[in-house]
Amino acid sequence: MSLLLRIASATLVSLATSCASAGGRWVELAGERYSVEVAADDASRARGLMFRDSMPRDHGMLFIHDEEAPQAYWMKNTRIPLDILYFDNGLRLVSQQRDVPPCTAGDRCPPYPSGAPARFVLELNAGEAARLQLQDGAELQVGPGIDIPR
Secondary structure (H helix, E strand, O other), rough: OHHHHHHHHHHHHHHHHHHHHHHEEEEEEEEEEEEEEEEEOHHHHOOOOOOOOOOOEEEEEEEEEEEEEEEEOOOEEEOEEEEEEEEEOOOOEEEEEEEEEEEHHHOOEEHHHHHEEEEEEEEEEEOHHHOOOOOOOOEEEEEOOOOOOO
């Protein structure tokens, strides 16, 4: 097998593996598509994006809660600054916490509450909300690979 063919084959395997690991899950917000990891249970919501040193610009994490209620997130053990976006049952943006800094203070990290009841929380790299010029009321579109319980 030629070197070029081996490189192409390895690249395809790597690409397929990374797509499979993300499950092909995505959301769209303000015309931009983001590959997302979904946190829909207590353990994955608690772990969130902890201990990561970076995240690609077009990636994020979608947290799904059992019901719409006031939410508050914190940055315990989170190493990258984030925008925390809160959405209601109708997937409308109801609150934003922009440019939230990393926190190494453990249990003394401050909370970042939603300004209104929310059921879904999208964490993106800090600066994305400003880049998209997000306004409350913006609608989140959820791809077919994400189960949204009604």
